[in-house]
Amino acid sequence: MFSSPIIAAPMAGGTTTAALALAADRAGAFPFAAAGYKTAEALAEHLAPLRAAGTDFGVNLFVPRREPLAAPDAAALLRYRDELAAAGYDGLPGGAGPTITNEQLTDFWDEKIQLLLADPVPVVSLTFGLAPESVVQALHRAGTRVVASVTSVAEAVAAAATGVDALVVQHGNAGGHSAAFLPAVSPGPGASPGPGGVVELVAAVRAAVVLPLVGAGGIGDAATAKAVLSAGAVAVQLGTALLRSEESGARALHKDALADPAFTATAVTRAFTGKAARALVNDFVSRHSAGAPEAYPEVHFLTAPLRAAAAAAGDREALNLWAGTSWRQAQDGPVADIIEGFLKGL
Known part of the structure; x- marks a missing residue:
């Protein structure tokens, strides 16, 4: 095969x-x-x-x-957008959030x-x-x-x-x-x-x-x-x-984080994309995992400009630092x- x-x-x-x-x-x-x-x-x-x-x-x-998002998940997505807006991240889209085409969905x-x-x-x-x-x-x-x-x-x-x-x-x-x-x-x-x-x-x-x-x-x-x-x-x-x-x-920020002993754990989170994913635990994971809805790819598009702004600013605490449990190796x-x-x- x-x-x-x-x-x-x-x-x-x-x-x-x-x-x-x-x-x-x-x-x-x-x-x-x-x-x-x-x-x-x-x-x-x-x-x-x-x-x-x-x-x-x-x-x-x-x-x-x-299928479209279930009503509870759609409502949770709006609450999550408000949660991120209140946190004051750079790059977060305003208003009703990003426009997503059917092809993107x-x-x-x-x-x-x-x-x-x-x-x-x-x-x-x-x-x-x-x-x-x-x-x-x-x-x-x-x-x-x-x-x-x-x-x-x-x-x-x-x-x-x-x-x-x-x-x-x-x-x-x-x-x-x-x-x-x-x-x-x-x-x-x-x-x-x-x-x-x-x-x-x-x-x-x-x-x-x-x-x-x-x-x-x-x-x-x-x-x-x-x-x-x-x-x-x-x-x-x-x-x-x-x-x-x-x-x-x-990104270099991601590569460097994998080798940095300051990161001590990974966790499963929906905070970045709305789908369960394992990442190094940083500030974003700690603050927003609980509120993130099961809404992929809507959350991905919601946080994409936020993550781009964080990367441009060299802020690894707001990046999706994907990592498996053997990341230290x-x-x-x-x-x-x-x-x-x-x-x-x-």
């Missing part, structure tokens, strides 16, 4: 650059491109270097929410699916939900392998029923957004990652489905990666482990050196 036991995770928002993906490929890892937050045109431009290299690679898509899903059907890629992975079986079948007809992201046995069983080719099994220790799509397992603010770790979760999913599995979440060293493979995964996916690399497009330097260290330890 994959050409390597190491996969370079797709990290949206500019972190996974084409340079990172190509360097990961040259180092012997399987590279993913991140389509999240990109228009179809921007995605095509992002993929051009990977296509030109003729390598085996994947593209990750956000599965959109199609769905993350340009229809346009990107059409692009990937017209000009197929080797692998498409899905997160935040399951694609309709018709979309999975269409991608298969185009010659594309399809991977779904899951966070529990129940989600794995549901994903397998859609006809996908493999699963990324993401534990709650992962940095950034949770892939959870079933409400019963979606983590809330401050949630612990649950019993065990990615090794135990992979083993549980392995007992329930027959698809190839990729383990993800809290994999900071080769020993953990080896244990995940022994539990039944065909590969492991590295995200936070690559954040500080030279090729990463993460993240190394700087070339991606090739980081991946080589993992491969040598397997």
Whole structure:
């Protein structure tokens, strides 16, 4: 299914650059491109270097929410906007908040699916939900392998029923957004990652489905990666482990924070985007996790100018410093050196 036991995770928002993906490929890892937050045109431009290299690679898509916000969540979104306004952050949009087009709400899903059907890629992975079986079948007809992201046995069983080719099994220790799509397992603010770790979760999913599995979440060293493979995964996916690399497009503030002993913990929060995500605990996480509604991507667009202003001002206390629980093990330097260290330890 994959050409390597190491996969370079797709990290949206500019972190996974084409340079990172190509360097990961040259180092012997399987590279993913991140389509999240990109228009179809921007995605095509992002993929051009990977296509030109003729390598085996994947593209990750956000599965959109199609229904409008429930009334309680919409009301909570307005309260959250008022909470942030009262806190006096620079850049926060005034009035009723940012204008969001339908294409932005769905993350340009229809346009990107059409692009990937017209000009197929080797692998498409899905997160935040399951694609309709018709979309999975269409991608298969185009010659594309399809991977779904899951966070529990129940989600794995549901994903397998859609006809996908493999699963990324993401534990709650992962940095950034949770892939959870079933409400019963979606983590809330401050949630612990649950019993065990990615090794135990992979083993549980392995007992329930027959698809190839990729383990993800809290994999900071080769020993953990080896244990995940022994539990039944065909590969492991590295995200936070690559954040500080030279090729990463993460902000310097973010990279430096991962190495700063002043940060002592991570937490699951909806404060930045309205979707549960694990980040280093800073002032924004501490102050606003409790009030943040489950409203993605509306909260993402609400806080985007705030976060941009914080980055411009060098204020890491108002930034989304995504980090998995093994963030202290993240190394700087070339991606090739980081991946080589993992491969040598397997």
